[in-house]
Amino acid sequence: MRELLAGRFPREALRAAVDAGDALETGSGGASVVGGPPVVDRVLWRELGExxxxxxxxxxxDGGVGLGLPEAVLVFEEAGRVLLPGPLVGTHLAATHLTGPVAAGAAAGELLVALALxxxxxxxxxxxxxxxxxGEPGSQELGAGEPGSQEFGSGELGGTGVGLFAADGYPAAEIRSVDPLTPLHLPGSVLPPARALDGGAGVEAASAGADPVLAGADPVLLRREAALLTAALQVGSAGRTLAMAVQxxxxxxxxxxxxxAFQAVKHLCADMLVRLEMARTAVYAAAVSGDGFETAAARLLADDAASRNARDCLQVFGGMGFTWEADVHLHIKRSWVLAAGRxxxxxxxxxxxGELLQ
Amino acid sequence: MDLTYTAEQEEFRAGLRSWLGDVLPKLPPRPDPRDWPGRRAYDAGWQRMLYDAGYAGLHWPVDAGGRGATPVQHLIFLEETEKAGAPYVGANFVGLLHAGPTIAAEGTDEQRRRWLPPVLRGDEVWCQGFSEPGAGSDLASLRTRAVRDGDAYVVTGSKIWTSHAEVADWCELLVRTDPQAPKHRGISWLAMPMDAPGVTVRPLRTLAGSTEFAEMFLDEVRVPVENRVGEENDGWRVTMVTLSFERGTAFVGEVVACRRVLGEVARAAKANGSWDDPALRRGLGRLAAEFSVLWRLTQWNVSEAERSLRAGGTGVPGTGGSVFKLRYSHARQELYDTAAEVLGPLAQDTGHPWTAERLSSLSYTIAAGTSQIQKNIVAERILGLPKG
Known part of the structure; x- marks a missing residue:
């Protein structure tokens, strides 16, 4: 995976994607159209699928590779290292836990499946x-809150809190994402009506727990795996910023x-390594054990490692790190976007x- | 990352558990912490029980009288004895973990026969004379002199941070035998009898009020040349062999203990209402995350050491040790700071064990390599940054 990414998504590709988004953002002022900057390379996406x-x-x-979560966190770590853009977690989870054409398309890298929490x-x-x-399992009532508010409901999701919808028409308002390589939308307060999914999949939106497409989708498991795979992306970024700072x-x-040679700089780098190794150990351990508490620990430590290592990397780079041209800001911003909400x-x-009281 | 245990390892664990269940109720009451002779006798008694049951020197090589256990078996031993509330190694620490393994690795047959069996039986206690008032982080700059006079070295100088000096029979002593050589090349390793004329021990009171450590003054102490382990002026290398014996297991018992204390702190918070403070609860959650990962890191370091041994390597853990120590020493301090928050006014009572532990935790970022020295090691040896 590291070789594939080095060959197909080298630093030049990363910067080209940033520049493409930048041109759209500053050029036409039309960045608010759904569709956004083309930061995901569909050809690369298919190669990832292959x-x-x-x-x-x-x-x-079933045409898969037959590996498990410990191997998955390793490839996600590699993706995080190079800041590979795209809905990696959502597409991986759809391929793994759903059935039907969307799952097949996701597995092959033909489809992009975004993840909404x-x-x-x-x-x-x-x-x-x-x-x-x-969504929150068991919630039945739609809230009336503003997009992005806590009152956002998931009534259409049914009892399990898991749903699959077409991306276009999904009620959400685009915001100017802090991360140039992760366009963001705030979800609306209502969910779309069930209808055929586009992208050539040709299936109905699946929402109820009884729907065969979602039959294998355990919401607790999906949330845990989403947290763990995101943590693996964060660990990859934390490792990369350490390597950049040391170099x-x-x-x-x-x-x-x-x-x-100055101790003040050395100690910054040593702190980065400690954070990285703690977070990496946490992620690997949670991947092997599949334990919910270990996953929670992994998420906390990985979010911390990614954002704090990126900041320390900026500190080591000094003024150069504050420029758009240096990659440091991309790691800082991605770590913020991936970090769990409050x-x-x-x-x-x-x-x-709570576990301590047991 | 291999986190599973083999059937053989689980069998070892089960046998140990059952033995601990039998013998621990028969132990005498623990002595007062200030009663050093009483503590020595208690620790010696426990070591003798381990010896009789075949658990003494578990990780020592078989030809040195040990069981030749793998690092993972040693981890299981430390984990289970801590969980069962068994006595700590105590006065036998230096003999079992530093001096003994050094003699096993570098001593002559005669030296091994003389010194190793009494350590395993708990009959003789060792202390460590490495640090000096002027040689702390820069240990190799030590100045205690040893001048050859016939079949003896005449040793003059002073040592500090010597645990159990009052009750020790022997001291593993680093001395300068060649003042002209570069600092690492003029040091020798001697076994010094503590009852030799010229040895004066003065207890050193720590900020925790205890006398864990002592200063040691050496005034023309005669140490037989035959007590030198390794070649003259090769003592630095001999000592590093000792230090590398830890194999990542140095803090196993302590991490197990910290996780237990964290649970006790949470239950105390629940009982006295401080649990209702979300900031405190979340702090406890963070600590639970840190200590669960520190435990995994320990398991990982030890299984790496075992893999290295199997592959014909040294079994010395690589980068994990310094990384672990850097995080652990601070996490331990955070744990007892949080315990103090939960205790409230009682945190000011040094009679409370958590307050005593809070005070002693302050040494963790200093002892066995300060955090700053550890960071230099990590930065230079692991990350490859230039020496300053």
Whole structure:
């Protein structure tokens, strides 16, 4: 996977994607149209599909790779390392846990499946073919709140809180995403009516728990895996920013020596390594054990490692790190976009605290 | 990452558990923490029970009288003894974990026969004379001199942070035998009898009020040349062999204990109402995450050491040790700071065990390599940054 990404998504491709989004944003002022900047390369997406990125955990008999969550977190770590854009988690989960044409299309890398965890913003909705919604299980009433508010309801989702919808027509308002490579929409307060999904899939939107497309979709499992795979992306980014900081500290000279010879800089880098190793251990352990508490721990530590390592990397880069041209800001911004919202973070902490009383 | 145990390892665990269940109720009451002779006798008694049951020197090589256990078996031993509330290694720490393994690795047959069996039986206690008032983080700059006089070295200088010095029979001592050589190349390793004329021990009171440590003054102490382990001036390398014996298991018992204390703190918070404070609860949740990962990191480091041994390597953990120590030493301090929040006014009573632990936790970011030295090691040896 590292080789595939190095060959097909080198730094030049990352920067080209950033520039493409930038031109749309600053050029026509039309960035608010659903569809957004074309940050996801569909050809690369299919190559990822062929390489088994999405079908990794499907049995070989079903055209999958037959591997498990521990291997999945490794490939997600690689994707996070190079800041690969796209709805990676949603598409992987759709391929793994749904059935029908959308699942098949996701597995092959033919379809992009965005992941919505209301009320958090949804990434890549404009480019996506379908949206996998993980709402609060059991909620039946639609709220009347503003987009993005806590009152957002999921009544159409039925008892399980899981739904699959066509991406176009999914009520959401585009915002100017802080991450140039993750277009964002705030979800609306109503869900779309059931209708045929586009993208050539030709299936009805699936919502009720009884729907065969969602029959295997356990909402608790989906949420846990979404958290863990996102944490793996964060670990990849934290590892990359450490490597960037170390490389820069070795090369950049001030006062007649590499800045990495100064203890103040060394200690920043050492702190980054400790954060990275703790988060990586947490993610690998949770992937092996499948444990909910370990997953919560992994999410907390990985979010922290990604955002704090990116900041420390900026500090090591100094003024150069503050420029658009350096990649540091892309890691900072991605870490913010991927980080669990305040509500989720609190829930993870409360879960872990509650476990102590057992 | 291999987190599963083999059937053989589980069998070892079960046998150990059952033995602990039998013997722990028969232990005498624990002595007062200030009663050093009483503590020595208690620790010696426990070591003798381990010896009689075949658990003494578990991780020592078989030809040194040990069981040649793998790092994972050692981890299981430390985990189970801590969980069962068994006594800590105590006065036998240096003998079992530093001096003994050094002699096993570098000593002559005669030295091994003389010194190793009494350590395993709990008959003789060792202490460590490494640090000096002027040689802390920069240990290799130590100045205690040893001058050859016939069949003995005459040793003069002072040592500090010597645990169990009052009750020890032997001291593993680092001395400078060649003042002209570069600092790492002029050091020798000696086994010094603590009852030799010229040895003065003065207890050193810590900020926690206890006398865990002592200063040791050496005034022309005669140490037989035959007590030197390794070649003259090769003591630095000999010592590093000792330190590398830890194999990532150094803090196993402590992490198990911290996780237990964290649960006790949460239950105390629930009982006294401080649990209703969401900030405190969330802080406890964060600590639960940190300690669960520190436990996994320990398991990982130990299984890496075992894999290295199987592949014919040294079994010395790579980068994991420094990374672990950096995070663990701070997490332990955060744990007892949080315990103090839960205790409220009682946190000011040093009679409360959590308050005593809070005070002693302050040494964790200093002892065995300060956090700053650890960061230098991590930055230079793991990340490859240039030396300052």
């Amino acid at each position: 390489a088994g990125f999405f079908a990794l955990r499907l049995p070989e008999a 209301p009320p958090a913003p949804v990434g890549h909705l404009g480019a996506a073919d379908a949206v996998l919604v993980l 820069h500290a070795r090369q950049r000279e001030q006062f007649g020596r590499p800045i990495g 509500g989720d973070t609190e829930r993870h902490e409360e879960e872990l605290a």
